[in-house]
Amino acid sequence: MAEMYLGKTTGKPRVVIIGGGFGGVNLARKLKHTQVDVVMVDKHNYHTFQPLLYQVAIGAIESDAVAFPLRRIFTGQKGFSFHMTEVQQINPGLNTVTTTLGDIHYDYLVVATGANSNFFGNKEIERNTMPMKNIPEALNIRSLILQNLEKAAVTTDLAERAALLTFVVVGGGPTGVELAGSLAEMRLNMLCKDYPDLRPEDMKVYLAEGKPKLIAAMSEQASVKAKEFLLDMGVTIYNDVHVTSYNGDQLVIDNGVNIKSRNVFWAAGVKGEVPVGIPQDVVVRGGRIQTDEISRIKGFQNIFAIGDVAAMITPESPEGHPGVAPVAIQQGGHLAKNIIHLVKGEHTEPFKYHDKGSLATIGRNRAVADLGKIRFQGFFAWFVWLFVHIMSLAGFSNKLVVFCNWLINYFTKNTDNRLIIRYYDTETKMVDPIAK
Amino acid sequence: MAEMYLGKTTGKPRVVIIGGGFGGVNLARKLKHTQVDVVMVDKHNYHTFQPLLYQVAIGAIESDAVAFPLRRIFTGQKGFSFHMTEVQQINPGLNTVTTTLGDIHYDYLVVATGANSNFFGNKEIERNTMPMKNIPEALNIRSLILQNLEKAAVTTDLAERAALLTFVVVGGGPTGVELAGSLAEMRLNMLCKDYPDLRPEDMKVYLAEGKPKLIAAMSEQASVKAKEFLLDMGVTIYNDVHVTSYNGDQLVIDNGVNIKSRNVFWAAGVKGEVPVGIPQDVVVRGGRIQTDEISRIKGFQNIFAIGDVAAMITPESPEGHPGVAPVAIQQGGHLAKNIIHLVKGEHTEPFKYHDKGSLATIGRNRAVADLGKIRFQGFFAWFVWLFVHIMSLAGFSNKLVVFCNWLINYFTKNTDNRLIIRYYDTETKMVDPIAK
Numbered sequence: 001m002a003e004m005y006l007g008k009t010t011g012k013p014r015v016v017i018i019g020g021g022f023g024g025v026n027l028a029r030k031l032k033h034t035q036v037d038v039v040m041v042d043k044h045n046y047h048t049f050q051p052l053l054y055q056v057a058i059g060a061i062e063s064d065a066v067a068f069p070l071r072r073i074f075t076g077q078k079g080f081s082f083h084m085t086e087v088q089q090i091n092p093g094l095n096t097v098t099t100t101l102g103d104i105h106y107d108y109l110v111v112a113t114g115a116n117s118n119f120f121g122n123k124e125i126e127r128n129t130m131p132m133k134n135i136p137e138a139l140n141i142r143s144l145i146l147q148n149l150e151k152a153a154v155t156t157d158l159a160e161r162a163a164l165l166t167f168v169v170v171g172g173g174p175t176g177v178e179l180a181g182s183l184a185e186m187r188l189n190m191l192c193k194d195y196p197d198l199r200p201e202d203m204k205v206y207l208a209e210g211k212p213k214l215i216a217a218m219s220e221q222a223s224v225k226a227k228e229f230l231l232d233m234g235v236t237i238y239n240d241v242h243v244t245s246y247n248g249d250q251l252v253i254d255n256g257v258n259i260k261s262r263n264v265f266w267a268a269g270v271k272g273e274v275p276v277g278i279p280q281d282v283v284v285r286g287g288r289i290q291t292d293e294i295s296r297i298k299g300f301q302n303i304f305a306i307g308d309v310a311a312m313i314t315p316e317s318p319e320g321h322p323g324v325a326p327v328a329i330q331q332g333g334h335l336a337k338n339i340i341h342l343v344k345g346e347h348t349e350p351f352k353y354h355d356k357g358s359l360a361t362i363g364r365n366r367a368v369a370d371l372g373k374i375r376f377q378g379f380f381a382w383f384v385w386l387f388v389h390i391m392s393l394a395g396f397s398n399k400l401v402v403f404c405n406w407l408i409n410y411f412t413k414n415t416d417n418r419l420i421i422r423y424y425d426t427e428t429k430m431v432d433p434i435a436k
Numbered sequence: 437m438a439e440m441y442l443g444k445t446t447g448k449p450r451v452v453i454i455g456g457g458f459g460g461v462n463l464a465r466k467l468k469h470t471q472v473d474v475v476m477v478d479k480h481n482y483h484t485f486q487p488l489l490y491q492v493a494i495g496a497i498e499s500d501a502v503a504f505p506l507r508r509i510f511t512g513q514k515g516f517s518f519h520m521t522e523v524q525q526i527n528p529g530l531n532t533v534t535t536t537l538g539d540i541h542y543d544y545l546v547v548a549t550g551a552n553s554n555f556f557g558n559k560e561i562e563r564n565t566m567p568m569k570n571i572p573e574a575l576n577i578r579s580l581i582l583q584n585l586e587k588a589a590v591t592t593d594l595a596e597r598a599a600l601l602t603f604v605v606v607g608g609g610p611t612g613v614e615l616a617g618s619l620a621e622m623r624l625n626m627l628c629k630d631y632p633d634l635r636p637e638d639m640k641v642y643l644a645e646g647k648p649k650l651i652a653a654m655s656e657q658a659s660v661k662a663k664e665f666l667l668d669m670g671v672t673i674y675n676d677v678h679v680t681s682y683n684g685d686q687l688v689i690d691n692g693v694n695i696k697s698r699n700v701f702w703a704a705g706v707k708g709e710v711p712v713g714i715p716q717d718v719v720v721r722g723g724r725i726q727t728d729e730i731s732r733i734k735g736f737q738n739i740f741a742i743g744d745v746a747a748m749i750t751p752e753s754p755e756g757h758p759g760v761a762p763v764a765i766q767q768g769g770h771l772a773k774n775i776i777h778l779v780k781g782e783h784t785e786p787f788k789y790h791d792k793g794s795l796a797t798i799g800r801n802r803a804v805a806d807l808g809k810i811r812f813q814g815f816f817a818w819f820v821w822l823f824v825h826i827m828s829l830a831g832f833s834n835k836l837v838v839f840c841n842w843l844i845n846y847f848t849k850n851t852d853n854r855l856i857i858r859y860y861d862t863e864t865k866m867v868d869p870i871a872k
Contacts, residue, residue: 045582062500071630081632084586101590146481150520154537194507196517 012037012079013343016097016106018087018275020047020070023307023328024112028080029073030336035343037079039104041097045069045084048135051325052389054175057132057141057265058182067135087113090277092303108302108339111275111289112332115308115323118269118287128248129170129266132179141265145186148262153197159260165203166261168251170243171268172209173217174360177226179265180207181362184233189364200234206261208238208253210268215368217322218358222368225377229362243268270323272309284311288320293350294338295331306331312351321353325392330354359385448473448515449779452533452542454523454711456483456506459743459764460548464516465509466772471779472544473515477535481505481520484571487761488825490611493568493577493701494618503571523549526713528739544738544775547711547725548768551744551759554705554723564684565606565702568615577701581622584698589633595696601639602697604687606679607704608645609653610796613662615701616643617798620669625800636670642697644674644689646704651804653758654794658804661813665798679704706759708745720747724756729786730774731767742767748787757789761828766790795821 013036017024020042028038049066056063074080085099090111096103117131130141145167152164169180187203207214207230213223214230214237230237241255251259271287282290282298288311291297295304295312307328311320321327330353338348357371359381367381449472453460456478464474485502492499510516521535526547532539553567566577581603588600605616623639643650643666649659650666650673666673677691687695707723718726718734724747727733731740731748743764747756757763767787774784793807795817803817 045586062498064498069630075629083590084583147520150481154519193511194505 010037010079013107014039014105015108015110015339016041016104017110017112018042018090018097019112019114019307019309020044020073020082021050021112021114021307021328022325023114023332024110025070025073026329026332027110027112027306027336028077028332030333031339032077032080034336034340036108036339038077038081039106040070040074040080040082041085041087041099041104042070042082043084043086044134045071046135047073049392050133051392053132053135053138054179054182056135056138057145057179058186059142059146060182063135063139087275090275090303092277092300095302106302108342109304110295110335111278111297111303111305111309112307112328113273113275113309114328115270115287116273117266118271119266120269122245125243125246125266128246129264131266132175133270144263149191149195149198152202153195161202162204163249163260163262165198166206166259167204167263167265168206168208168259168261169265169267170208171266172207172211172214172237172239173267174215174358176207176209176265176267177215177230177360177362179267180205180230180235181233181366184230184235185363188233205235206238206259207235208241208243210240210242212240214239215358215360218360218368219370219375221375222358222360222370222377226360226362226368229366229368229377233363270308272311274309278303284313285319286311286323290320294348295335295351304335306335314350317353324358326356327353359388361385446473446515449543450475450541451544451546451775452477452540453546453548454478454526454533455548455550455743455745456480456509456518457486457548457550457743457764458761459550459768460546461506461509462765462768463546463548463742463772464513464768466769467775468513468516470772470776472775474513474517475540475542476506476510476516476518477521477523477533477540478506478518479520479522480570481507482571483509485828486569487828489568489571489574490615490618492571492574493581493615494622495578495582496618499571499575523711526711526739528713528736531738542738544778545740546731546771547714547733547739547741547745548743548764549709549711549745550764551706551723552709553702554707555702556705558681561679561682561702564682565700567702568611569706580699585627585631585634588638589631597638598640599685599696599698601634602642602695603640603699603701604642604644604695604697605701605703606644607702608643608647608650608673608675609703610651610794612643612645612701612703613650613666613796613798615703616641616666616671617669620666620671621799624669641669641671642674642695643671644677644679646676646678648676650675651794651796654796654804655806655811657811658794658796658806658813662796662798662804665802665804665813669799706744708747710745714739720749721755722747722759726756730784731771731787740771742771750786753789760794762792763789795824797821 015036015038017028017040020040025047028040031038046067046069052066055061056066070082083101085101088098090097096105117133119126132138132141148164152161155161167183169176183205187200191198191200191203214226215223241253244254245252246264251261251264274283274287274289278289284290289297289305289309291305291310291312293314295306297303297305308323313320331351334351341348359367359369361367361382365379365382367385368377369381369384451472451474453464453476456476461483464476467474482503482505488502491497492502506518519537521537524534526533532541553569555562568574568577584600588597591597603619605612619641623636627634627636627639650662651659674691677689680690681688682700687697687700710719710723710725714725720726725733725741725745727741727746727748729750731742733739733741744759749756766789770787777784795803795805797803797818801815801818803821804813805817805820
C-alpha cells in the first residue's frame with residue numbers, strides 16, 4: 001500500500017507517535033502549532049482513561065465514560081493525522097514503521113506503547129485469569145462476574161456455587177486494591193438486592209499481594225489504612241504470598257492456601273509493550289526501554305520512549321520513574337519541547353518529574369491520599385480523588401456524563417450498568433463466539 | 437438440574453414470562469402485589485429500549501443509555517424472579533418450559549419473545565447484511581462503520597474507497613428512516629471533522645424500500661415530509677424496489693441499480709420469535725402467533741402471547757396490531773388484569789388498543805408526528821419526539837444520563853461515542869475473534 005496516505009507529506013519534519021495513551025496524547029497536543037507534522041497510530045481508535053477501568057469492569061460506568069475517540073481529541077489540529085493500525089515493526093535503518101496499513105516514514109519516532117499484563121511466563125495463569133489493561137478486558141471481567149452470579153443463583157451444586165461466588169484479585173497495587181474494594185461494595189450493596197437467592201456471606205473476596213504491604217508505592221500510613229478499609233469491608237488479604245497456579249478452578253498460593261474460584265483477576269504486574277525492532281540490549285527490568293534524560297532510547301538519535309514503556313535511568317531515578325499517568329503526561333509534554341529544540345538545533349533540557357502525590361480509592365466513599373508530606377485517608381480523601389479524576393477528564397468532553405453517572409450511583413448506592421453486552425465464553429475464552 | 441431454584445415455590449399460581457421486552461416488563465410490573473408469582477426468563481440480562489437502538493449503532497449514545505438490567509427493574513418486587521437463560525422448548529402437555537438451566541413449571545405461560553430480522557429465506561443477504569434488532573448487533577454496525585471509515589482514509593484503491601464510503605439501508609420503515617437520517621447527519625457533521633482526508637461528497641447514503649412510500653404505517657403527510665427531509669440531507673431513495681442479492685460487495689436492486697458497498701444494513705422486515713413447542717398451525721403471516729382478544733394462543737387454555745410475536749386477530753384488527761412498543765406495553769398491562777381475573781375465576785375483558793400516535797425522527801432536529809388527527813413535522817415534532825422518548829425512559833433510572841448525553845450532542849453537533857469496543861471481523865463475521 002502506498003505510503004502517501006499515512007500522514008500528509010508537507011516537507012515539515014514528521015514525528016510519528018506509536019500509542020494514544022496519556023504520554024502520546026499530551027505529546028501530540030503540545031506539538032500543535034509547531035514546526036513539525038504529527039502522525040499518531042494506535043490499535044484502538046480511542047484513548048483509554050486507564051485509572052478508571054476498574055469502574056467499567058465492575059459495571060459502575062460504561063465504556064464511553066473512560067474512552068475518547070482519538071480523532072475527536074485532535075479535531076482541527078493542523079498537521080496531525082491519526083490511523084488505527086497495528087505496528088508490526090520499526091526499521092531504525094530506514095526511518096520507517098511497518099504497520100498493517102503500510103509503511104510510515106518518520107524523522108522522529110516516539111514509542112508510547114504503554115505496558116501490558118505480566119504473567120511472568122506462567123502460561124496457565126495467563127490463560128485462566130482475567131487481566132484488566134484495556135476496555136475489552138474490563139468488559140470481559142464484567143461479563144464473567146455477572147454470568148457467574150446468574151449461574152450461582154440457580155446451581156444446586158453447593159461447591160460449584162461457592163466457586164462461582166469466590167472472587168480473587170491477584171496483586172495489591174492501586175488497581176488490585178480498587179478492584180477488590182469495588183467487589184466488596186458489590187457484595188454489600190448490590191448482591192442481595194439483585195439476587196434475592198444470594199446472601200452477602202455467600203460471596204467471598206480475596207486479595208493476594210507479593211509484597212508485605214498493599215499499595216507499596218504509597219506511604220506506610222496509606223498502605224495500613226487501605227488494608228484496614230478492605231478488612232472492614234470483609235476482604236480476606238494475604239500479603240507476602242505468590243500465586244503459583246490456577247487451572248480455572250483451583251487457585252494455589254505459596255502460603256499453603258488453596259482457593260476454589262471461578263473468578264480470578266490478574267493485577268500482579270506489568271511489562272512494557274516493546275515494538276519489534278527495538279534491540280533487546282536496551283530493554284531493562286519490567287520489559288521497559290532504557291532512555292536518557294531527554295527520553296531518547298540508548299543508541300539512537302531520533303527514537304524516543306515515554307510513559308510506562310520507558311525506563312528513564314538517571315542518577316535521580318536509577319530504576320526509572322513509576323508507571324503512572326502523571327509521569328507519562330509530563331514526559332510527553334517535556335519531549336514536545338525537546339523535539340522542537342532538536343528541530344531548531346538548540347540545546348535540549350533534561351526531564352524532571354514533579355510528583356504531585358498519589359491517590360487510591362477503596363469502595364464507595366473512602367480513599368487514601370499522599371500529597372507530598374500531607375497524608376490523609378477516608379471520606380475527604382475520596383472527595384479529593386473524585387475531584388482530581390473529574391478534573392483530569394477535562395479536555396475529554398465526556399466529563400459531564402461521567403459526573404452525572406457518579407452522582408447518580410453515589411446517591412443511589414447503585415451501579416446500574418450491569419449489562420452483559422459481550423458474552424464471555426469461559427471454555428473457549430471467546431467473546432460472542434458467532435456475531436450473528 | 438433441579439427445578440426448585442428456577443423461581444421459588446410458594447404455592448401461589450406461577451406466571452412464567454419468556455422475554456423482558458416492553459410487553460413482558462409491563463406485564464410483570466402490573467402483577468406486583470397480586471395473587472401470583474412471576475418468573476421471567478430472557479437470554480439477555482437486560483431490557484432493551486429498542487426505539488433508540490439506531491442511536492447506539494451510529495455512536496450517538498452508549499449501550500447503557502438504552503439497556504436496563506432486568507434484575508434492577510424488579511429489585512424488591514416480592515414473588516418475582518429472573519433468570520438469564522435460553523428457552524429450548526415449551527411443553528404444553530407438562531406445563532413446563534425447558535431452558536438451558538433446567539425445566540420451569542408454569543400455571544400461566546406468556547410468550548413475549550418479540551420479533552427478529554426477517555431475511556425472507558435469503559441466506560446470502562442474511563450472511564452479508566447487518567441487522568439491528570439488539571445491542572450486540574447495533575454495536576457491530578457501529579464497529580463496521582468506523583472500521584470502514586478508517587480503511588477508507590488510507591486506501592489508494594479508489595473503487596474500494598467508494599465502496600467503503602457507500603452506506604445502504606434496506607427498509608424504509610421507522611427504523612430504516614431513522615438510521616438513514618443518522619448516517620446522513622454523520623456525513624454532513626462528523627465526516628470531514630474527524631477524517632480530514634475525506635469529504636462529505638465522498639460518502640453516499642442510500643435507502644431502499646419495497647413500498648411506494650416511506651414509513652407506510654404513518655400518514656401520507658408524514659411519509660412525504662420524511663422523504664423530503666432525507667432527500668434534503670442528500671440521501672438517495674428508491675421506493676417500490678426489492679434488494680435481490682448482496683454478496684458483501686455488490687448489492688443488486690430489482691430496478692436495475694447495482695451498488696458497490698461495504699455497508700448494507702437490513703431493516704426490511706421482522707418475523708416473530710416463535711418458541712419450539714408452539715404448533716405451526718397457529719403461526720400466521722410474519723411468523724406471529726395467533727391469539728384471541730385476551731392474548732390467549734388459539735387452542736390453549738393457559739398459554740398467551742403479547743407484543744411483536746403476537747397477532748391478535750379480531751374483527752377490529754384482522755391482521756393483528758402493529759409491531760410497536762405501545763401495543764406490547766398495553767397488551768402486557770391488560771393481560772396482567774385478565775390473568776388475575778382467571779385466577780379468581782372471574783370474567784376476562786377483551787383487549788382494546790389505544791393508538792396515541794406515531795413519531796419518527798430524521799436527523800438531528802427534525803421529526804414527523806401523527807398524533808391522532810394532529811399531524812406536524814419539523815423541529816417541533818422533533819422536540820415532541822425527544823420529550824416522549826425521555827419520558828418513556830422514566831422508570832428506567834438512566835434517564836438523566838441519556839438526557840445529558842443528548843443535550844451535549846445536540847449543542848456540540850457531536851456524536852462522541854465512536855468507540856470500536858467490539859472489533860467486527862467482516863471475513864469471519866466474528867467479534868474480537870480471540871478475547872485475549
